[in-house]
Amino acid sequence: MEEPTTGIIRTVLGDIKPEELGYVDYHEHLFQVTPLLPGEELESEEKSQVEADLLVSAGISAIIDATPTGLGRNPAAVARISQATGLKIVHTTGAHHGGHYPQGHHLRALTVEELALVFVEDVMKGFRDGADGRGEKVPSAAGEPICAGVVKAGVRYWQIGDFETKVLHAAAICHGETGVSVMVHLDYGSASHEVLDLLESLGVPPHRVILAHVDRNLDSGLHSELASRGAYLGYDGAARHREAPDSAIIETLYAVVQDGHADRLLLGGDVARASRYIAYGGMPGLQYLPLRFIPRLHKEVGPDVMEMILRTNPARSLAFNSELLQTERKS
Known part of the structure; x- marks a missing residue:
């Protein structure tokens, strides 16, 4: 598989080299508002900064903020948090599955081409205000545009409906025009091969796809199949003990590593x-992943594999060749 060995990673504070990323939590949300999670709104910049500080103190250098268009994202605040804490943050563009957007939501009325234009401009020119991502540009404190570094789509449990298909097509266009990777939310880890098949038919090779929540289906055989195709596998179910204990996730990860696929694995918290x-008075907070889960996994797979999972794989998955960008950031 051909993957970029050089290039850039686009963060909310500008472009960096892949080797500058450090240890990565590949999936978090500093801000999020969705009708699917009433009463769980993440809207406080102050509290999100507290969580970011705790994450940095626990040894994480960078995150992907996985909140896409129309779900309460706040790129300007994310950039301020990054500046204040030193946490490098790659923000997503794209859209989630249709369950997050009620009938009549602006995004539902957009065509594939209109969605793709929003996504591409988020990467190339910077985020805009508005629920549909088509308002005024959102500048950083320094006046620079705040740009996305990955595009997101999502599917429901064994269902890729009309809206989800439209977003996947738009995400594929965004990948083709910018080179950024495509992250896909999989409800309960379902429809993984089907998502890869669809994206591949649209010109997105599996090694440019991040499959989020594969560990909501703890099937190491399936995971090895997906890794063999080249996809990155996002494990982000730690501390969800009602669904599965951490030990089960670690056992699955270990089995996939033993199958020879350590180079396809990513870790996140998705709190x-x-x-x-913790900052809202709850628990376990963003720090649970590095404080509780990672040390246990480290004992099983060793330092070399952990370095690959936390540093090498995220950098490789997020890096893209800047030559594909036809427009300057300030345009």
């Missing part, structure tokens, strides 16, 4: 709820 943020 995503106010009731799980």
